[in-house]
Amino acid sequence: MRRRFWLLLPLLSLAGALQAQAPLDLPQQAASAQPAEAADYQVLDFDWQDKSRQREVPVRLYWPAQAASAAVPLVVFSHGLGGSRQGYSYLGRYWASQGYASLHVQHVGSDRRIWTGNVFSLIGRLQDAAKESEALDRVRDMRFALDRLLAAEQGAHIDRQRIVAAGHSYGATTSLLLAGARPPDAPAGLQDERIRAAIIISAPPFYGQGAPEPILAPVRVPTLHVTATEDVINVPGYHSEAGDRLSVFEATGGQRKRLAVFTGGSHSIFTDRAGTGGVTLNPQVKAATRELTLAFLSSVFEGREEGLQSWHQRWKPLLARWQ
Template identity: 60%
Template sequence: MKPTNASLLNRRRCLSLGAAAALAAFATPRGARAATDGAAPAAPEAETRRFQALDLDWTDTTRRRPVPVRLYLPEPVAGARVPLVVFSHGIGGSRRGYTWLGQHVARHGIASLHLQHVGSDRTLWGGSIFGLVGRLQNAAQDAEAVARVQDLRFALDTLLAGELGSPIEAERIVAGGHSYGANTTLLAAGARVAREGSVLDLADARIRAAIVISAPPFYGEDEPQRILASVAVPSLHVTATDDVIRIPGYYSGADDRVKVFEATGSARKWLAVYEGGSHSMFTDRSTTGGATLNPRVKQATQRLVLAFLRGVFDGDGSALAAWPQQHAPLLARFAAPPAA
């Protein structure tokens, strides 16, 4: 079903889709915005492709909702088409974030489309500081969680229908996201949430795999398997032992990220848990989680994502099998599906 009536969505349970858990990821003072948009150090790998970074200001006229995006598009090689990652930011973020990942996959021949969700983006930081909590909580309503997945669907429709979509291979599309964006990813990948006798089924059949970074729990839901068992596509889950969300009434420990992994129904799923870190370490901030650890984790995650995508797209699991040993000093835990 495609829910369109926001009145069906219960405000009391608005945080059940994980948005409130993401508040800690971006709760920076005004004036610190550049820290979230600054690029992290690139991994010391040869840059195999040049790419364009294109800011596109689209509007979904049906919903009267702007959907700004940034597209990292690799230069073509002999007319070959390229896979696509569509990435969703955490609450308070923007299309300008997560450059450390979007640029990296583009250098390696994979396009990356970074969404900006106008109901839960960086504009929340404007206005009076005294109204900040209220603005963040409003952005965490179920209606916004649904709108985010609709943003993703609209952006894919628009990209693939236009000239810029001609090099994209529509059969090789992966959804990815951090924090609130990880919940958006899971919903697009098949997670199903019950509301007032109905099931919100927002799955997009074009999504062939999911990259889930620091996923909050589904607050108010005591059976995550009921929500996540329907996520059947291959999934990569990334977190850290100090990936903790500290918000009054919405505390979430790092074990919640692991519970999301365990509840996900994918037969092929991987989990990387870094030792230390923080919830916001996976944004473009360069020091959170540790000035030394932060870039090392980003570099390791860049390689992990590429290895995962190669396994999903090309059936070559060698890099993914080798990755845990190569990065063992950073890891508290790594889980992989049983060998076939």
């Protein structure tokens, strides 16, 4: 079990029961998780292959329409266990509509393909996805995808000083490793110095590796941590309380870090799934989350703190904790 230092089973989006939530007094546009933009971005799919590892790296790129006329920042996004490049589109579309390119990387060893095939071998496929080798390959997928994009036609328009790692659940762990987290069993060279900030959504702890502080203290880039009070993972053979997400935040290094905890919700409320965590709360949390990420990045890259302050006032009814 020690070899599986990421213990990735908690990253299943199966967790999180549907919970009814009372409507809150929030802005009208929060009723939908879909951004209001029109045709101000492109969606481009690329089927890349890392020949050095003989591994497919499919990606989806949300590309801002104005990218040809100005250097644009970039978010490199990692999905949770069983996801794909099509997932978390509510974030990719919104970021692109606001001038951020968003590269969503699909990890073939732990993507949606684990749900296909013989149901009786599903547990085995999940265990394979939880292996240390796959956790390492996910990090390498992100580095490879970033390399390819920067070398492509679009790379000339990317601001190299504003590259962000982001991810949900398993993808949050992947992003932390890119940002500098160092489990004692991990090989050297996982951190990517091109990453200047990280968005960490529903991060699981590093089980089997002792106290989290030595692992996460090396993270020095600004981080935004997003979770919910009911962000609980409960699957056969594994249980993780919502407080584990807070422990990750507390242990993460760096002087610039933020935490948003929504009241209620579920582990999978941050995916594209509708209804999970509450049919009313679900789109509200998505709208609040996408706006928070942009306010955070504006603070990091432009020094504008007023966006975070106004965000807090705007979404305060949803929040159990903000710091």
